[in-house]
Amino acid sequence: MTKVLITGGAGFIGSTVASALIDQGITPVILDDLSKGRREFVRDRIFYQGDIADQALLDRVFAEHPDIYAVLHCAAKIVVPESVSRPLHYYRENVAKTVDLLESLQRNGCERVVFSSSASIYAPTADARADETSPVAAESPYARTKQMMEQVLQDWTVAAPVRVIVLRYFNPIGADPQLRTGLQDPNPSHALGKLIEAHTEGTPFTITGVDWATRDGSGIRDYIHVWDLARAHVAALTRFDAVVEPAADDRYRVINVGTGQGTTVRELVTAFEAAVGESLDVREAGQRPGDVIGCYASGDLAGELLGWSAQKSLVDGVRDALAWREKWTAQLAG
Missing domain, CATH: 3.40.50.720 (NAD(P)-binding Rossmann-like Domain)
Known part of the structure; x- marks a missing residue:
């Protein structure tokens, strides 16, 4: 090949x-x-x-x-x-x-x-x-x-x-760990993107949907x-x-x-706050059109067929996403 x-x-x-x-x-x-x-x-x-x-x-x-x-x-x-x-x-x-x-x-x-x-x-x-x-x-x-x-x-x-x-x-x-590429949108609509936006701009973070049938009511993702x-x-x-x-x-x-680990939005907020060392202003709102409760993977087949498993942690993803946003916004501004 x-x-x-x-x-x-x-x-x-x-x-x-x-x-x-x-x-x-x-x-x-x-x-x-x-x-x-x-x-x-x-x-x-x-x-x-x-x-x-x-x-x-x-x-x-x-x-x-x-x-x-x-x-x-x-x-x-x-x-x-x-x-x-x-x-x-x-x-x-x-x-x-x-x-x-x-x-x-x-x-x-x-x-x-x-x-x-x-x-x-x-x-x-x-x-x-x-x-x-x-x-x-x-x-x-x-x-x-x-x-x-x-x-x-x-x-x-x-x-x-x-x-x-x-x-x-x-x-x-996250992003390429060498920061060659990453999210091309500095303000993406997904949960981590909104958390980074709230952290960098000092705005509230809104959890959309708090009555899902999960352990804490927020949606779950892998x-x-x-x-x-x-x-x-x-x-x-x-x-x-x-x-x-x-x-x-x-x-x-x-x-x-996927990683095979389910993380709720509230748990993502907690991990993000731990990564950046500060608390966010967290608010709650109803579900958006098209939102779903979410799911997490069984990764057994990927391991069997591809010899693959996830190696990086949630905190790694948060840190690389933050590092990429800092680099990317500087490039866009320059």
């Missing part, structure tokens, strides 16, 4: 995976429309600016890089409240355009795909724990786009000589360091043919990528 095409490779996840691949001597070829990704994140990397639905562009990418071994599809719109207010936009960007991408991959003979999915597709369970066999019941347009694409990909592997590994992400936090997530991608790519054998009857495999 010499090259991997990463769609959305100028974004948070894609750029971090690109760094992890480079560290392993594998060259990322990046395709991103820069609607959310950052040009700074692809500096000194092979980069094509454009849309995943641009079939002529995909043909050019494969013509210029015939040694592409696999495609990692990270490009997607991901903001849950926005997906509620703009569902057609999300279905077009995340589903319709991905179908166009898959046609390009098939036409160019690309037989290996790793798909960035989401644990948000899981139906709530009594203990909030989810393994790969847990029922799915996506509750927002964003999550439904991921659930739909999983079905599309599974059907595709039945009809065509292609193989797919689906990685269902839990809740990425916060995985983005570098551990990137390592899981490298493992999926380097072990691809062992995980989904070329001659296998079933050429589609789903793997959870």
